Amino acid sequence: MTDPTYADLHEAHTRPAPFSVYTTDRLWTDDYISAQMLNFHLDPDLVAASRPATTISHSIDWMTQRFDLGPGKRIIDFGCGPGLYTTPFAQLGATVTGIDFSARSLAHARSTAAVAGLSIDYVEADYRQYRVMGPADLVTLIYCDFCALPPTDRHNLLCSFRDLLADGGHLLLDVASTSAYAARQETVLFSERLLDGFWAAGPYYGLMRTFLYDDDFIGLDRYTIWQPDQRWEVYNWMQYFTPDTLATELSSAGLRMVETLGDVCGAAYDPKAEEFAVVAAV
Helix, strand or coil: CCCHHHHHHHHHCCCCCCCCCCCCHHHHHCHHHHHHHHHHHHCCCCCCCCCCHHHHHHHHHHHHHHCCCCCCCEEEEECCCCCCCHHHHHHCCCEEEEEECCHHHHHHHHHHHHHHCCCCEEEECCCCCCCCCCCEEEEEECCCHHHHCCHHHHHHHHHHHHHHEEEEEEEEEEEEEHHHHHCCCCCEEEEECHHHHCCCCCCCEEEEEEEEECCCCEEEEEEEEEECCEEEEEEEEEECECHHHHHHHHHHCCCEEEEEECCCCCCECCCCCCEEEEEEEC
């Protein structure tokens, strides 16, 4: 008979099929973890959940000029979090909608808007399934959120973006590059209170097993958490792109790539960089 501890550890080290398990919602709906994520969002110097405040400011400045943002324009930010982009969008006088899974992040976003006297439409929903009404002059999906989605969800989301865009409207998104994939390695980490207590308030043991899928340029950080009363897992998938592979996905959804950039601040594209951004349109 196989020892149950061995069987459990063996299962936690088993390579799953790409995107066969999807658990991202737990990061945003678990009360303790969502609080951790919000703290990461709001720290202006951390990059764990959002970009530094100075980078966001530069990005807003570039988007304002590139897309002529201001009164009369409608912007929809998918995965808006605590409003780091929606707030300055609204300060430009644009009509702004933000969609996010995290009730905690949205509560902060709504509070920020109220204090600033801004009218922003915030929607608590899984943006893979929620159908917001268009048209929109600019749709944003920022900080490589697109890379965490399974292929079918990516296609369906791009189709939703296509249907949302007004005549002359644009989609702006950024993704992780295959150069970033090339720098990754398969690793194993195991410790008490893995990641300094990120996963739970009380005692736990955590295992992180990184799998790489070279044929598909996919990475997985599979976390297994053992608490005194339960065992659970989080699968953090990441699809890595080239401009050509991203253009193919856009085209399959009826979108065309207008511009390839180094980032959402408008930098020049660098094939050696770990990320890149694209502007797309119908």
